Amino acid sequence: MRVVAARDGGLCRIRLPGGVLSAAHSRALADAARAHASGVLELTNRANVQIRGVRAGEEAALSAMLIGAGLGPAGIDAASPVERACAADELRNVMLSPLAGLDPNAASDTTALAQALIDMMQREPRFAALSPKFALQLDGGERLAMLEHPHDIWLAARKHGATVRFVLGLAGCPSEPPVGALAVEDVCTSIRALLHAFLDLANANATRMRDVLAAHSLEALLQRAREHGEFALMRDDTPSHAWRRATSDARLRLGAHALHADGSGYVGAQPVLGRIDSNTLHALADLAVEHGDATLCVTPWQGLLLPNVAGHAMPATLERLRALGLVCANADPLARLVACTGSTGCAKSRADTKADALRLATLLPDDTEVHLSGCERSCAAAHRAPFTLLASAPERYDLYRREDSKAGLGPRFGQLLAPNLTIEAAALALAQQPRSTHDV
Numbered sequence: 322m323r324v325v326a327a328r329d330g331g332l333c334r335i336r337l338p339g340g341v342l343s344a345a346h347s348r349a350l351a352d353a354a355r356a357h358a359s360g361v362l363e364l365t366n367r368a369n370v371q372i373r374g375v376r377a378g379e380e381a382a383l384s385a386m387l388i389g390a391g392l393g394p395a396g397i398d399a400a401s402p403v404e405r406a407c408a409a410d411e412l413r414n415v416m417l418s419p420l421a422g423l424d425p426n427a428a429s430d431t432t433a434l435a436q437a438l439i440d441m442m443q444r445e446p447r448f449a450a451l452s453p454k455f456a457l458q459l460d461g462g463e464r465l466a467m468l469e470h471p472h473d474i475w476l477a478a479r480k481h482g483a484t485v486r487f488v489l490g491l492a493g494c495p496s497e498p499p500v501g502a503l504a505v506e507d508v509c510t511s512i513r514a515l516l517h518a519f520l521d522l523a524n525a526n527a528t529r530m531r532d533v534l535a536a537h538s539l540e541a542l543l544q545r546a547r548e549h550g551e552f553a554l555m556r557d558d559t560p561s562h563a564w565r566r567a568t569s570d571a572r573l574r575l576g577a578h579a580l581h582a583d584g585s586g587y588v589g590a591q592p593v594l595g596r597i598d599s600n601t602l603h604a605l606a607d608l609a610v611e612h613g614d615a616t617l618c619v620t621p622w623q624g625l626l627l628p629n630v631a632g633h634a635m636p637a638t639l640e641r642l643r644a645l646g647l648v649c650a651n652a653d654p655l656a657r658l659v660a661c662t663g664s665t666g667c668a669k670s671r672a673d674t675k676a677d678a679l680r681l682a683t684l685l686p687d688d689t690e691v692h693l694s695g696c697e698r699s700c701a702a703a704h705r706a707p708f709t710l711l712a713s714a715p716e717r718y719d720l721y722r723r724e725d726s727k728a729g730l731g732p733r734f735g736q737l738l739a740p741n742l743t744i745e746a747a748a749l750a751l752a753q754q755p756r757s758t759h760d761v
């Protein structure tokens with residue numbers, strides 16, 4: 322809705338609730354990107370899409386085309402005031418697993434609850450004051466989930482006898498200790514009370530939950546939520562480590578995977594460095610119609626899944642994805658690289674991170690994951706990667722290594738190993754590091 326200026330033209334972010342994109346919406350996005358922008362789209366690490374290179378003077382036409390196709394928030398149409406559309410759109414930051422509603426072994430299908438949370442937030446005018454970055458995670462216990470991105474509020478489903486409870490945590494990830502648990506029927510009203518409590522305590526500079534918890538005790542926040550009524554947080558005697566979420570294997574995001582006894586499941590792939598052109602997006606929509614259920618699920622790894630592919634159709638689907646130039650296997654070095662927009666599209670970038678990442682792909686040691694960032698803002702990775710190359714100048718990078726297993730904590734990129742390296746020198750330095758894709 323809100324087109325922001327970038328070096329390569331306007332940038333338009335489109336939020337996809339739950340990351341789900343129907344084939345019709347995929348085609349509408351591709352057509353809009355071609356009609357009013359460069360035709361280049363990016364998948365983001367929040368499982369959203371952005372259109373790059375929006376032409377000057379065509380911003381309103383682009384937004385109208387997207388809203389007209391049903392890609393705006395509920396209740397917004399092409400005649401709605403832009404500011405109202407923006408405010409409503411920014412309240413759709415609810416992260417789900419790309420397998421939400423698809424994994425039969427998950428503790429809970431979170432799709433309906435996610436929609437109820439989004440509706441609740443969009444209904445309440447006061448919540449328009451929440452920062453566009455304020456984000457919730459709803460984890461149903463699916464086998465594939467991004468568990469390393471810190472969220473302001475996270476909820477994770479746990480079996481509790483014959484029922485399910487959602488454990489609740491703040492300013493962190495579902496792999497960390499929670500603060501309590503909610504019955505499913507209490508989630509919406511309790512989160513509403515918690516959001517009001519957050520806004521009560523947040524001063525002008527406190528936009529995220531971590532800011533409020535730095536200035537106020539957890540108990541003060543929870544007490545304030547209780548004063549808003551219907552805050553039904555249960556404290557549980559179970560040791561908090563027993564509530565923690567088991568890890569999720571990110572390698573499951575690529576390739577063909579059966580979910581059901583009949584061999585049907587999903588096929589995952591990612592465009593090179595998260596970028597896709599409108600022709601490829603059209604081809605993916607066709608593929609989803611032909612072999613899947615006419616939807617694409619965008620993943621927080623800047624990739625996508627085709628859900629509900631029959632077992633017998635998986636090899637052909639994978640082959641088509643490969644032919645379209647998508648990365649489909651973890652062995653591909655491009656599966657282990659992320660890079661921000663870089664200097665071709667972002668004025669803040671000190672290097673052309675995308676081009677440098679492609680060079681590094683030809684030299685990357687096995688089992689090594691690297692994030693290339695043009696500046697300290699780290700747009701391409703919300704968590705700390707095992708290794709980060711932070712641009713210091715064109716074609717020069719400082720190499721950092723993550724130091725602990727808590728991907729979201731501590732200094733931004735970890736320990737500085739070596740400054741001002743060329744890509745070739747960085748590859749050599751990486752080859753001398755312990756081989757681990759997960760924790761160092």
Ligand code: SF4
Binds near residue numbers: 661667668670697
């Ligand atoms: S990390 Fe910095 S250089 Fe890269 S896209 Fe974000 S703001 Fe631009």
